[in-house]
Amino acid sequence: MLETTQWINNYFNESTDAIMIFKDNELIVSNHMAKELQEELKMNPKYLLEVADSSIKQKFSPTENCFDCIIQNKMKQVSxxxxxxxDMPHPLSYFMIYNVIDKDSHVFSLTLKNRGTINRMDQLAQQRKLTQYVNRANENERKRISEDLHDSIAQGVYSAIMGVRRLNNTEMSNDDLNQLTGVIQSQLNDTLTEVKRMALDIRPSVLDSFGLLSALRVLSKRLEENSGVEINVIGSADTSGLSNDIQSVLYRIAQEAINNALKHANADEISILLVSHDHFITLEVIDDGDGFDVPKHQTFNGRSLGLMNMNERVKALNGAFNIKSTVNEGTTVTVKFPIV
Structure with a gap:
């Protein structure tokens, strides 16, 4: 028990947060960090109590003067x-945590946490979440490619192989041989078409050779032919000054937004607008489909993964992402990137 008490004391005193414990509004113990702040900043603990008192009254009961009642009845902890x-050249920003330890004995603590440290921790947590999401998205993409290779490419090649083996049958007539040769050729042509489709989905060569606008026109034409939905590309933006990463992201955003409209929205028409301004370039994908309630798709689910993927890809390159949608009125996806 004594050893446990010593561990607790060590943790309390060595904490990087300034911790002060009060009883009946009187300071009874402080850790090392709190004592250093009091000494270096000439900080009076009574001042912190006044700030806490004022803030809690204002937050929880602007008209009630019973501070102890507010603490006991309405909350356990407040930041x-x-x-x-x-008045110094570099003011110090903190979050002061008011925590009730024993309400019957009127014992509570005030803990000062550096806001910069908390923000960095939040950024690290967000980065970890983003990394997990990107890994998940990459794995889903690999899974889709693997399924396409197995279900389409592999099956097509296997059928062609079986056909070639049949060519060794010397008893086949010329007509049967010509018919079988035509079947094998058709199978290989279908497989080649599927390979090209997969290559376009993974990385369209036209994007590298002719730029973003041309790649969007090729994409829209292909998807229009496959779906029967009218897809228009509007704009004459000069994208030569954009990095390859930004052009790739804009292409993927357009691809994802169009696919969403085709799969989920029952759209009759989709428009892609690519416009360059003095200091930024804007991509808009507008459909006249069913629309949806955006807040309901903020968490992870089958549809929101695509939305989150778009948002995170844009944020990673310092762009701005926005999506507006109204049920029965369609959806507009907007992306902006600064032009340096």
Whole structure:
């Protein structure tokens, strides 16, 4: 028990947060970090109590003067932004956490957490979440390609192989031989077409050879032929100054948005607008389909993965992503990237 108490004391004193414990509004113990702040900043703990008192009253009961009642009845812990050393060249920004330890004995703590540290931790957490999501999206893409290779390419090649083996049958007539040769050729042509389709989905060569606008026109023509839905590409934006990464992302956004409209929205017409301005370039994909309730698709599900993928890809390159949709009125996906 004594050893456990020592561990707790060590944790308390060595914490990088400034921790102060009060009883009946009187400071009874502080850790090392709190003592250093009090000494270096001439910080009076009573000032922190006044800030906490004012903030909690304002937040929980602007008209009630019973501070203890508010603490006991309405909350256990509250976070309050506070800035110390305001008159110094580099003010210090903290979150002050008010935590009730024993409400019957009126014991509570005030903990000062550096806001910069918390923000960095939030960024790291967000980065980890993004990494997990990207890994998941990559695995889903690999799975889709694997299924296409197995179900389409492999089956087509296998059928052609079986046909070639039959050519060894010396008893076949010329007519049967010509018919079999035609079947094998058709199978190989279908397989080649499927390979080209997969190559276009993975990385269209026209994007590297002729730029984003041409790639979008080829994409829209192919999807229009396959779906029967009218897809228009509008704009004459000069994308030569954009990096390959940004052009790739804009192409993928258009591809994903069109596929969403075709799969989910029952759209009759889709328009792709690519417009360059003085300091930024804008891509808009507009459909006249069913639309949907955007807030309901903010969490992970089958459809929102595509939306989240678009958003994260744009954010990773310092762009802006926005999606507007109204049920029965269609959807507009907008992406903006700065032009340097």
């Amino acid at each position: 309050i932004p506070i800035t110390l050393a305001k």
